[in-house]
Amino acid sequence: MNFYQRFVLIWLLCLLIDIINATGRLQPKRVTAEHGSDLSLSCTFQEEDSDKTIVQWLYQNLTDFHSNSRTHKPYWRPLFLNAQSLTPTETRYSIQQKVQQINDSSIAYSTILTLAKVTDSDEGLYMCKSLSPKTIQMAYQQICLLLESLDINPKQVIIPADESGQYSIRLSCILTDHHTGRRHEIHWWHNNKRLGANSNRHARITKNSTQHSFISTLFYTGEPAHIAGSYVCESDPLRKYISVELESNNSTDLIVSSYLFLALGIFFSRLLFL
Missing domain, CATH: 2.60.40.10 (Immunoglobulins)
Known part of the structure; x- marks a missing residue:
């Protein structure tokens, strides 16, 4: 087993352990969106090398998120690994990545997940995580998406x-x-x-x-x-x-317009006879 294979194996093990413990460790940020609107969710991590940055987006159903049963194991659905879509049939999801230099040794790595025309099925917990290859440590951000609708009559x-x-x-x-x-x-x-x-x-x-x-x-x-x-x-x-x-x-506007056209007609008729 070469170094790359060992690294991937260790990363997958850390990923599995951290996903299991993530929900109990963090209080998700609440985001409210309106039915049918477009929504962008963003995460920013400080990294040392953008070329080796590994960022993943995952989604958990809202029902699973609120479940308190100890025997119930919530399912995390993978959405993106860096810019690679893990749900190619879902065309409403897109990803954008930005890198900004902070100093000589670190950068700010931002990942933006966009959901087009959100529906009830999009409600739930979204988690983005960044893996630092040198330290094998995870950084998490969690976002709880809730949908509402507002109308005026x-x-x-x-x-x-x-x-x-x-x-x-x-x-x-x-x-x-x-x-x-x-x-x-x-x-x-x-x-x-x-x-x-x-x-x-x-x-x-x-x-x-x-x-x-x-x-x-x-x-x-x-x-x-x-x-x-x-x-x-x-x-x-x-x-x-x-x-x-x-x-x-409208009647007043019509009278004013009639007088205006009449005045213009008289003016131009006089010009013709000068």
């Missing part, structure tokens, strides 16, 4: 042109999360200003929830010109926008 509000005095609108922001027991906060903004019952006398916000949905409803009252603008409902890191606009008076 209606998509747009048009205030009639002849509306005057006090006017009221109602906007609903719906956060869907299929995992029970998690708390959520939804906040409203109007023209980059935070809205709240205590900060704005024109705003009233009510909250409601079901088993998998959290609903925040905004009631906003005021003069049409004051109500108009951009509204945002936010549940970090998700944000949704809605536009409230004043309807233009």
